[in-house]
Amino acid sequence: MKIHYYPGCTLKVTATQFESSAIASAQALGVEMLELQRWNCCGTVYSLANDDLIRQLAPIRNLIRVRNENGNAVTTLCSMCLNTLKSANLLINENPEKKRTINAFMDEEEDYDGGVEVVHLLEILRDRVGFEEVRGKVTQPLSGLRASPYYGCLLLRPEEIGIDRAESPTILEDLLKSMSAEPIDSPYKAECCGSYQTVDKADLVIEKTRDIVSWAARNKAQCIVVSCPLCFFNLDERQKDLAERESGTALLPVFYFTQLLALALGLGAEVCGFQKHVIDPRPLLSSKGFI
Amino acid sequence: MEARLSHATIHSDFVKKVEELSGQDLLACYQCGKCSAGCPIVEEAEILPSQVLRLVQLGQRDDALHSKTIWLCASCYTCVSRCPRGVDLSKIMEALRQIVLRKNLDHVKVSELSRKEMAKLPPIALISNFRKFTG
Ligand code: SF4
Ligand code: SF4
Numbered sequence: 001m002k003i004h005y006y007p008g009c010t011l012k013v014t015a016t017q018f019e020s021s022a023i024a025s026a027q028a029l030g031v032e033m034l035e036l037q038r039w040n041c042c043g044t045v046y047s048l049a050n051d052d053l054i055r056q057l058a059p060i061r062n063l064i065r066v067r068n069e070n071g072n073a074v075t076t077l078c079s080m081c082l083n084t085l086k087s088a089n090l091l092i093n094e095n096p097e098k099k100r101t102i103n104a105f106m107d108e109e110e111d112y113d114g115g116v117e118v119v120h121l122l123e124i125l126r127d128r129v130g131f132e133e134v135r136g137k138v139t140q141p142l143s144g145l146r147a148s149p150y151y152g153c154l155l156l157r158p159e160e161i162g163i164d165r166a167e168s169p170t171i172l173e174d175l176l177k178s179m180s181a182e183p184i185d186s187p188y189k190a191e192c193c194g195s196y197q198t199v200d201k202a203d204l205v206i207e208k209t210r211d212i213v214s215w216a217a218r219n220k221a222q223c224i225v226v227s228c229p230l231c232f233f234n235l236d237e238r239q240k241d242l243a244e245r246e247s248g249t250a251l252l253p254v255f256y257f258t259q260l261l262a263l264a265l266g267l268g269a270e271v272c273g274f275q276k277h278v279i280d281p282r283p284l285l286s287s288k289g290f291i
Numbered sequence: 292m293e294a295r296l297s298h299a300t301i302h303s304d305f306v307k308k309v310e311e312l313s314g315q316d317l318l319a320c321y322q323c324g325k326c327s328a329g330c331p332i333v334e335e336a337e338i339l340p341s342q343v344l345r346l347v348q349l350g351q352r353d354d355a356l357h358s359k360t361i362w363l364c365a366s367c368y369t370c371v372s373r374c375p376r377g378v379d380l381s382k383i384m385e386a387l388r389q390i391v392l393r394k395n396l397d398h399v400k401v402s403e404l405s406r407k408e409m410a411k412l413p414p415i416a417l418i419s420n421f422r423k424f425t426g
Pocket of ligand 1: 326
């Protein structure tokens, strides 16, 4: 199958390893991700103020691009892009008047009909490819890898936007099992990492990182698995900041789910960009014989 | 904290403005505190998220707008998914931030951030932070 793909800014700058491992893995599973020829930043956060329609233009414009390329659906990798695009789409589908105002304002564009479906790559793996199919394509089982899934907020909430149950998601666990890895459940898996507070209140994020990582380490997880470049930054970079303050802190590598998937599908470390991580995951992976 | 209550404060333009910007029925909240119980920033907050909402219900404009809590909120939507009354507190927090930001009072001063730290941060962190904390 083919699906249009909206990358968003961070996947082109600091999270290139997320993109390269995702495109290669999807391809190996028969899913061709076609990057939109034109796209713009979605704004990263959905505007919650009722009258703030101007900030809905950026996400809606991207959905118009999908329509321009005759698409009915678009996939994202970043949880924040997913949330912003999907929320803006829902807003105008539920509010015909806002839809009219936005379309009238963007008079240089074709009118947007609200008909693009926004899906996360994890949903494609679960609902269209199927985890049994993934299991069948695994050539390098990740046996013995104890991985703690961390969902954060925006893949799951608000409920009408989330891709799984808000309080007890299992989609990452199910994917990990299909690769023969051992998921380590955590009470922090759907707790916030502090998100954008990392810019001006890094200490708050360091404390959140401590909760998430230390629980995982105490429960013998060897790594953490995410789908959001901001969660990734916070857990990777802020975990190092935490370790610099307090010696003896265990350092757990953080992975995008697509990096583990690429390894399991036998696509090799070349598509995984492990050199970009602050906490180097390669010693763990080579100790397991995965690279 | 001293609260001055009157018909005028409870029905003030400030209360109407928050209702308008957030689209929420403020009086739907019965102060059970479930939102605060699950809020990830509650340990840092001097005023609980549910107390901020109580201040708004009672028209206590200055206390609500000066609370650190509105800037600690990370828009994580935990309160939204757990509120038994269907109140979207994340939208009320956004409304309060917007009331301040629209007066050109930025919470984050971009020129004061360390260049070295900024260079490390991914675009997603900077853009989301500036969208939430600058006007
Ligand atoms: S959970 Fe809902 S009803 Fe309870 S205090 Fe919070 S906003 Fe009010
Ligand atoms: S959205 Fe804000 S107030 Fe609500 S739980 Fe999250 S951080 Fe707390």
